Amino acid sequence: xxxxxxxxxxxxxxxxxxxxxxxxxxxxxxxxxxxxxxxxxxxxxxxxxxxxxxxxxxxxxxxxxxxxxxxxxxxxxxxxxxxxxxxxxxxxxxxxxxxxxxxxxxxxxxxxxxxxxxxxxxxxxxxxxxxxxxxxxxxxxxxxxxxxxxxxxxxxxxxxxxxxxxxxxxxxxxxxxxxxxxxxxxxxxxxxxxxxxxxxxxxxxxxxxxxxxxxxxxxxxxxxxxxxxxxxxxxxxxxxxxxxxxxxxxxxxxxxxxxxxxxxxxxxxxxxxxxxxxxxxxxxxxxxxxxxxxxxxxxxxxxxxxxxxxxxxxxxxxxxxxxxxxxxxxxxxxxxxxxxxxxxxxxxxxxxxxxxxxxxxxxxxxxxxxxxxxxxxxxxxxxxxxxxxxxxxxxxxxxxxxxxxxxxxxxxxxxxxxxxxxxxxxxxxxxxxxxxxxxxxxxxxxxxxxxxxxxxxxxxxxxxxxxxxxxxxxxxxxxxxxxxxxxxxxxxxxxxxxxxxxxxxxxxxxxxxxxxxxxxxxxxxxxxxxxxxxxxxxxxxxxxxxxxxxxxxxxxxxxxxxxxxxxxxxxxxxxxxxxxxxxxxxxxxxxxxxxxxxxxxxxxxxxxxxxxxxxxxxxxxxxxxxxxxxxxxxxxxxxxxxxxxxxxxxxxxxxxxxxxxxxxxxxxxxxxxxxxxxxxxxxxxxxxxxxxxxxxxxxxxxxxxxxxxxxxxxxxxxxxxxxxxxxxxxxxxxxxxxxxxxxxxxxxxxxxxxxxxxxxxxxxxxxxxxxxxxxxxxxx
Amino acid sequence: xxxxxxxxxxxxxxxxxxxxxxxxxxxxxxxxxxxxxxxxxxxxxxxxxxxxxxxxxxxxxxxxxxxxxxxxxxxxxxxxx
Numbered sequence: 017x018x019x020x021x022x023x024x025x026x027x028x029x030x031x032x033x034x035x036x037x038x039x040x041x042x043x044x045x046x047x048x049x050x051x052x053x054x055x056x057x058x059x060x061x062x063x064x065x066x067x068x069x070x071x072x073x074x075x076x077x078x079x080x081x082x083x084x085x086x087x088x089x090x091x092x093x094x095x096x097x098x099x100x101x102x103x104x105x106x107x108x109x110x111x112x113x114x115x116x117x118x119x120x121x122x123x124x125x126x127x128x129x130x131x132x133x134x135x136x137x138x139x140x141x142x143x144x145x146x147x148x149x150x151x152x153x154x155x156x157x158x159x160x161x162x163x164x165x166x167x168x169x170x171x172x173x174x175x176x177x178x179x180x181x182x183x184x185x186x187x188x189x190x191x192x193x194x195x196x197x198x199x200x201x202x203x204x205x206x207x208x209x210x211x212x213x214x215x216x217x218x219x220x221x222x223x224x225x226x227x228x229x230x231x232x233x234x235x236x237x238x239x240x241x242x243x244x245x246x247x248x249x250x251x252x253x254x255x256x257x258x259x260x261x262x263x264x265x266x267x268x269x270x271x272x273x274x275x276x277x278x279x280x281x282x283x284x285x286x287x288x289x290x291x292x293x294x295x296x297x298x299x300x301x302x303x304x305x306x307x308x309x310x311x312x313x314x315x316x317x318x319x320x321x322x323x324x325x326x327x328x329x330x331x332x333x334x335x336x337x338x339x340x341x342x343x344x345x346x347x348x349x350x351x352x353x354x355x356x357x358x359x360x361x362x363x364x365x366x367x368x369x370x371x372x373x374x375x376x377x378x379x380x381x382x383x384x385x386x387x388x389x390x391x392x393x394x395x396x397x398x399x400x401x402x403x404x405x406x407x408x409x410x411x412x413x414x415x416x417x418x419x420x421x422x423x424x425x426x427x428x429x430x431x432x433x434x435x436x437x438x439x440x441x442x443x444x445x446x447x448x449x450x451x452x453x454x455x456x457x458x459x460x461x462x463x464x465x466x467x468x469x470x471x472x473x474x475x476x477x478x479x480x481x482x483x484x485x486x487x488x489x490x491x492x493x494x495x496x497x498x499x500x501x502x503x504x505x506x507x508x509x510x511x512x513x514x515x516x517x518x519x520x521x522x523x524x525x526x527x528x529x530x531x532x533x534x535x536x537x538x539x540x541x542x543x544x545x546x547x548x549x550x551x552x553x554x555x556x557x558x559x560x561x562x563x564x565x566x567x568x569x570x571x572x573x574x575x576x577x578x579x580x581x582x583x584x585x586x587x588x589x590x591x592x593x594x595x596x597x598x599x600x601x602x603x604x605x606x607x608x609x610x611x612x613x614x615x616x617x618x619x620x621x622x623x624x625x626x627x628x629x630x631x632x633x634x635x636x637x638x639x640x641x642x643x644x645x646x647x648x649x650x651x652x653x654x655x656x657x658x659x660x661x662x663x664x665x666x667x668x669x670x671x672x673x674x675x676x677x678x679x680x681x682x683x684x685x686x687x688x689x690x691x692x693x694x695x696x697x698x699x700x701x702x703x704x705x706x707x708x709x710x711x712x713x714x715x716x717x718x719x720x721x722x723x724x725x726x727x728x729x730x731x732x733x734x735x736x737x738x739x740x741x742x743x744x745x746x747x748x749x750x751x752x753x754x755x756x757x758x759x760x761x762x763x764x765x766x767x768x769x770x771x772x773x774x775x776x777x778x779x780x781x782x783x784x785x786x787x788x789x790x791x792x793x794x795x796x
Numbered sequence: 797x798x799x800x801x802x803x804x805x806x807x808x809x810x811x812x813x814x815x816x817x818x819x820x821x822x823x824x825x826x827x828x829x830x831x832x833x834x835x836x837x838x839x840x841x842x843x844x845x846x847x848x849x850x851x852x853x854x855x856x857x858x859x860x861x862x863x864x865x866x867x868x869x870x871x872x873x874x875x876x877x
Contacts (some may be wrong), residue, residue, distance in 0.1 A: 021835075385835060385839055386835070387839075388839035388840050392840075392843045448844060454846060469876075474873070485866045490863050493858070493861030504802040505852050506855060507804070507805035507852070509848075510855070513862050514862055518863050519866075520861040520862070522860070524859070527850075527854045530854065531847075531851075534846075586854055587856060588857075591857050
């Protein structure tokens with residue numbers, strides 16, 4: 017079932033089900049997540065769709081839920097609407113109560129102030145206001161003149177005073193004091209206002225009118241003397257005491273409603289989303305004339321037909337209809353969408369491949385090979401078994417903590433978590449390549465005995481004496497001297513002696529560059545073989561002959577020969593011939609330029625000149641083969657068709673003339689297409705082979721960074737002679753660990769990941785439609 | 797451990813990766829994932845064997861030797877016999 021070498025075989029199926037069971041059937045199909053619905057009403061706009069009302073309802077519910085969420089720290093439509101209505105009522109009554117409370121509080125302070133004022137010792141009034149010189153008690157004052165009292169915002173008080181002074185020309189007595197309590201502004205609850213209580217004494221009715229107008233202008237509620245008496249004070253005080261209680265209770269009620277909604281809100285959100293998706297899908301189906309039958313067309317994998325059928329039956333039973341839905345598979349000329357079934361392990365690799373472009377329907381899917389080649393190429397660039405071990409352990413931990421990670425909804429951890437299997441494989445391969453490169457935190461492991469023997473360089477077998485060792489700082493071992501090189505290389509990986517030497521890079525660079533070229537050529541050949549598989553599957557033997565054969569020949573003749581030269585030189589050129597060892601690079605360049613030196617001394621093998629000329633000529637012949645043969649054959653075929661159709665009746669001729677024109681246009685296209693393909697392939701061969709050298713470049717960078725980190729950090733502590741060194745080592749180890757993780761693991765890891773991704777470009781296909789399965793939960 | 801010869805490591809590694817890539821796939825139980833697992837085994841065997849082979853072939857006939865500091869030479873003289 018899960019043969020993921022090719023995309024799944026898909027079929028077009030027509031579904032017939034009753035309108036009543038439509039909702040349930042589609043919800044069951046949505047749970048399965050295996051079908052893609054075709055739009056049967058492509059001509060209608062969104063507003064003309066049948067289920068647009070229901071979609072609108074769902075959107076309204078979503079809006080309410082969103083508003084609800086705003087108030088929260090985080091059955092459907094009637095429950096949600098009831099909650100919404102309750103909340104609105106509570107909010108408005110809350111506002112009203114607050115406003116009342118503010119007014120009453122203001123009144124309370126006002127009354128208090130007036131009471132204080134009237135109980136005070138008699139005051140001295142300015143002579144203008146009294147007709148006698150004796151002082152007046154406030155009570156007698158009240159009988160003489162009127163007063164107006166009120167509450168005003170403190171910031172507006174100076175302006176108020178000024179206006180009063182101008183209007184009444186100073187014929188008034190104003191007393192004011194600040195209210196100690198702070199008020200909340202009912203409109204914008206953040207502002208906290210300070211308010212002042214004032215009382216104005218004045219004579220005459222005219223002034224009262226004028227002051228009343230001024231107070232209105234400032235937006236105050238002012239009370240006049242007649243309305244104030246002690247009973248009122250008591251009443252107001254009582255009301256003021258009760259209001260906070262009522263406010264508290266309102267708050268509590270609101271809190272309860274919100275908490276009960278909070279419990280269900282996530283569920284409701286999911287349900288509403290599912291509903292909306294189902295109604296969108298219903299919009300894609302067509303309703304027949306009797307309004308009783310819903311017709312849908314879906315793409316689905318052939319192997320899942322029985323599951324879909326049982327889901328539909330379940331759906332129709334749930335909605336209580338007696339008729340089961342009908343499944344009818346139909347033939348179609350359209351190319352089905354591409355669907356690659358994946359497990360949780362393979363899905364991350366499939367995503368990587370899909371990011372380059374989805375393959376055609378039933379084309380070979382390169383993903384199963386990528387599962388190994390991608391981490392392997394990463395590991396070739398990363399190549400350190402210590403760092404690889406850390407990566408493996410981290411990936412294993414993530415895999416074991418799957419449950420914990422799935423609950424975390426952080427974007428960064430999600431990305432990291434979805435790649436946990438890739439990380440595991442990358443880590444495992446890095447351990448292997450690290451062992452072969454013999455690099456563990458920039459140190460070499462000496463598991464087997466080294467193949468190089470220093471003792472043999474000394475007398476009597478070699479040229480060195482004690483004196484040579486004393487006199488020169490560096491000495492080079494000579495593989496020609498007997499016994500120095502044991503003749504059999506280190507059995508697993510690079511010899512550990514190279515880590516101790518100062519010309520390590522000379523050896524390693526040559527080795528890694530050649531290794532990169534070999535892997536590049538092998539990887540590219542593998543890609544071409546996959547295309548052969550495609551040609552065989554789609555039964556295009558012509559393409560095999562016209563495209564595959566010249567491509568492979570071109571590649572093998574040039575780059576395959578290069579690989580052969582590399583391996584031959586490794587095997588056949590002995591150490592004794594090192595002085596006149598041929599340079600592969602020079603030989604390859606000379607081969608391409610057909611320039612051969614006079615002396616046959618520097619050839620690798622006897623008939624090298626003849627073989628090389630033959631190979632280059634063959635490769636050059638492949639170019640016109642790829643370029644011209646296929647279009648010419650297509651041209652010949654079409655000319656034959658043209659000739660046979662010219663013998664038909666005139667009305668047919670008319671029709672064919674259109675198609676002949678069509679064919680001529682196609683011929684130009686075919687030639688151009690073939691030319692592009694040939695150039696792309698030939699140049700691509702060269703440039704891609706070169707681009708594999710990044711395997712060498714990155715592994716060199718990693719090794720050097722690792723070594724520098726070692727030299728700069730732990731080496732300092734390890735070579736300290738004092739006892740303090742052990743303390744230094746603890747601190748320095750922490751620094752070493754942090755830098756290893758951040759620079760070498762994270763930075764180098766990301767860099768190598770990127771480059772491995774780039775090297776997998778050659779498996780990209782033409783982007784086609786990917787199977788977009790209907791599954792409302794996926795959008796969560 | 798000291799050993800001699802080129803043949804032993806070649807035989808060991810070839811047999812090991814040959815078993816991994818050629819014999820183990822026959823024993824994977826039939827199931828939906830058999831194809832994937834077999835592909836993985838074969839690809840892994842080919843890649844890893846090739847990588848090891850390149851490493852050993854490149855050291856078969858060294859054209860130059862390692863250049864060591866004289867302190868290192870003294871150390872190796874006494875400790876690597």
